[in-house]
Amino acid sequence: MTLAYFRNTGPDGRQRPLGFSHRGFSPAGAENSLSAFAEAARLGFGYLEIDVRSTRDGVVMVFHDETLDRVTDARGPISARTRAELAGVRIRGGEPIPTLEEVLLRWPEMRLNIDIKDEGSVKPFADLINRLRAHDRVLVASFSDLRRLRVLRLLEAPTASSAGMAVNGLIRLGGHLGLTGPLCRAARVDAVQVPLTYRGMPVVTPGYVRRCRKAGLQVHVWTINEPDAMERLLDQGVDGLVSDRADQLAAVLDRRGSWPQSRSTQSDPPAGSD
Structure with a gap:
């Protein structure tokens, strides 16, 4: 049975490929920000790929790096600060770092692919998802x-x-022996999310896609930013693409009759609202 998360059907009832906007869409570089997520929603995305880390007091923040240095006006580990201490920190463009709860509540129809970056997020993340159902x-x-x-x-x-990483490696090694399905059931895996190549070796081949699909796994490929590569992978039958160029991915899927993904833009609040 297909989990509700993966259902992305068009008016004809047929499943469409999933398009993931990688850390939202912000040409100005304000990744993992509310404005980047709002822009992805405006483009028609129903799926976001985001990252989370937790504060010293256990609040789950939407943030990629271990330290604040690269994309904010502050320095040091994000885990060393409390939520209150982060309130004055600004990411590029002057926005505060959002909490995961803010994103879940602001776009109630948006589905999130969440990379859990640190051990401290395990319990508060699960508690939040359970509380919000x-x-x-x-x-x-x-x-x-x-x-x-x-x-x-x-x-x-x-x-x-x-x-x-470990289960992906086992799938690659065991796939030719027909072990993909048993491995993934044991590891509680519903999808593989992989790069085109790894250390110079091709990962996403027609045979790999066939084996995964036969085992009931979705195949999502990252991070694909060129329209020609998007078209080629969709022709091979991959189930989803992750892209920094959300505008290009939206255009490709639109040309293929698979756009928009959802009504998530209807849930986007007016600019300046809380």
Whole structure:
């Protein structure tokens, strides 16, 4: 049975490819910001790929890096500060760092592919999803399969999840032996999210896509920014694409009759509202 998270059907009832806007869409570089998410929603996206880390007092923030240095006006680890201490920190463009709860509440129809970046987020993330009953709206991802599994054990309802580094490696090694399905059931995996190549070796091949699909896995490919590559991968039958160029991905999917993804723009509040 397909989890509700993955359902993206058009007027004809047929499943459409998933388009993930990578950290939202912000040509000015304000990644993982409310304005970047609002722009992705305006373009018609129903899926966002985001990252989370937690504060010293256990608030889950939407933020990629371990430290604040690269994209904010502050320095040091985000985990060393409380939520109150982060209130005055601004990301590029002058916005505060959003909490995951803010994003979930502001766009109630948006589905989130969430990369859990640190151990401190495991319990507060699960507590938040359980409290908001947002299980159908999130996909749990992490490079660490152990961290991902710890989150899944704490969640109170079935929740989509994608393989981490270890399970992805096992799928690559065991796929030719027909072990993809058993491996993924044991690892509680519903999707693989992979690059086109890894250390110079091709990952996404027609055979790989066929084996994953036969095992009931969705195949999502990151980070694809060129329209020709998007078209080629969609022709191969991949289920989703993650892109920094949300505008280009929206245009490609629109030309293929698979746009917009959702009515998420209807939930976007007017500019300046709380």
